[in-house]
Amino acid sequence: LEARNYEALRDYLSELHPYEIASLLEEFEEPEQITILSLTPPETAAEALEHLDYDDQYRLLDHSDKAVAKAILAAMGRDAIADLLMAIHPNKAQQIMAMVPEEDLESIKYLMTYPEDSAGGIMSLDYIQAREYWTIEQVIRHFRKVGQKQSIANYIYIVDAIGKLVGVLSLKELLLNDPKSLVSDVMHKNIITVLATADQEEAARIMSQYDLMILPVVNDQGRLVGVITADDIMDVIEEEDTEDIHRLGGSQPLELPYLESSLMTLFSKRIGWLVFLFVVQAVTSNILKYYENVLSSVVTLAFFIPLLADVGGNSGTQASSLIIRALALGEVTVKDIAVILFKELRVSGLIGIVMGFIGYFFAWAISGSATIGMIVACTLIVVLIMSSTIGAILPILGRMCRVDPAVFSAPFITTVVDITALTVYFNIAIRLLNID
């Protein structure tokens, strides 16, 4: 196929979807990549580039023929260009800016003023406005003039004289309504919007709650400044969930896919938490040292240390992951803390009774002592109740203090629970065995 048959290649490429072009680009080296880009329709090439990482976008635009690069940049969404410019070195950004169509520069600079993870940072400027005093016919004529760009969405936003968003019309309604009717009579007036400065998670929550395909973004004066589409929001949801899952596993979130992350990235994202947790967990050694005489007189007690610590860790992890997810989905807020506490106390009480019963017979069988069985059973009940409540409450306290609830990960909860479990265990043992 790469045998210089450019005409056949051009036909083939023009039928492909941008994502397929991107996959194709990833399979080849630079000379072929440049050829493929130059033979792809600029609209498709522009969308294909958005699937690549920023360094590759820059490299391909920089190394392409200047006319090709200019055509691609003209077809690219202004939000995609803004994202690219913010991600690369300022010198390189200058080079790209020099090739961007003059009329797009101002709005790209405007987009760059919003933080990357805000609603303004992910919004697109490819929407169409109309006035409320127009007729449907006028809107259709306007749309025919300005609606050519591929990424333009299926809604027309209606603004008043000062640019304030007052209504919305779908293309379907344009087609179905009488051409003579007034926009203000047929438009929807109750519009759900999001502030440009809001967090992207906020935008995702609104779109998923209201089942929206597109969400208009307004500034604090209520003026329409952009739109967010459902396909952008899917990426946001996946990105945020990935971050939470990485944090829950006790590592800093990776920015790149696992296979593309370098050895040093993986090392540095993981070692920090491991060392921090090691230092905290080292307290357990001090606790055991403190109870050395109890341990030496009844070595059997040591048999159940890992078991008790693990059971506490397990139930704390269960509770914390349920609450962290509920917080992320907005099902639970900090106001529910008392309800959650009460619920966890009852659930873990039930769990404690069942597990205490099992633990009693197990410890009796291993140690041959009913007293040890009793010690293990009592510890299990206390530890299960404590670990569930700690696991459930810590993420909520985190949210209150504006810490990501997901840092209260399995390893973190395990550490906190281990320390309390050991202290409880030895105190119950001292009492029931009459050691001092």
Next chain:
Amino acid sequence: LEARNYEALRDYLSELHPYEIASLLEEFEEPEQITILSLTPPETAAEALEHLDYDDQYRLLDHSDKAVAKAILAAMGRDAIADLLMAIHPNKAQQIMAMVPEEDLESIKYLMTYPEDSAGGIMSLDYIQAREYWTIEQVIRHFRKVGQKQSIANYIYIVDAIGKLVGVLSLKELLLNDPKSLVSDVMHKNIITVLATADQEEAARIMSQYDLMILPVVNDQGRLVGVITADDIMDVIEEEDTEDIHRLGGSQPLELPYLESSLMTLFSKRIGWLVFLFVVQAVTSNILKYYENVLSSVVTLAFFIPLLADVGGNSGTQASSLIIRALALGEVTVKDIAVILFKELRVSGLIGIVMGFIGYFFAWAISGSATIGMIVACTLIVVLIMSSTIGAILPILGRMCRVDPAVFSAPFITTVVDITALTVYFNIAIRLLNID
């Protein structure tokens, strides 16, 4: 507001978004709910009902005036009715079916043949078909006739004589193209589709990769049978991620939000794993009992048991959560097992050296013995390498055996790692301390 001023209330309700009606319904008791529903436009009421759980949907439809219920059911998406019918008791389903418009019954029964979590189970039937030999003008006329339903999407699907999907046109293209041109000349022919029998996760992956707002669903003959919209897919993504996070925390996924789950549900979703893990972890007690004489001669060894077990658990959890997420996103497949293994060996080797160094000095300080320091350091290195590789490989083996990788949760990994850590620890201790 509830002071019988029905006219004002009707005006107020007609301006609200379905999600807002649903929130309103949740605040009131049944008599008010029935009143609200009867005063809301049926189209909005139908969408509002979809936000409630199935029992409430049934109860409100059953207790509403029959004419109101019929109007709402006529406005409801056929996919939403099918979901409702599958979720409630067959007798109740019969009652609802009796109120569904005759012409919808067959397609609702057809939808019910697909499993709930398949592409067919989440697809909607509200799409519009046209023929490839039509002109744009004909399509617009057809659309004006059949496009009234609110949930109809912004695309027209083009099928051939036997119903095979051959192209797609957006409403935008209807508006922008010359009314005289032929559909087959302007339609897009390279269409991304999904099989109705495919998993809903597959549909989500395709839509998010290709950045699609709508995905046509075909049967195995290539005939168009439905469409999936981005707002449905957002729910799927959130649902699947919630399941993964619950599993990673070591509990069975909850179907209802945390606050709405009953005490017995929370108990039963959590107790199973806790008991299972307890039984496996009980092995640690047997290991310690086996090494009782080593422990009694050097009680100091017990000081580091929880620490070593925790460090292994931490690093295993890190590795497993990174790999589980990468598998869920399709970034990694079972074919990458060798690459991952090699990567984890190197990363964990680095981590092991750093942590071994820290552990050596710490254990020396606590125990006053450089030999104990050495034992702890060596165990740390071995345990860190083992736990990372086990944590990374188990989810992949799970995927190979068609087990959800997310069952290799933090608690599960911790358990496996604890058992190996203790065995390694005592074997190193016996060798370095010359005990036998």
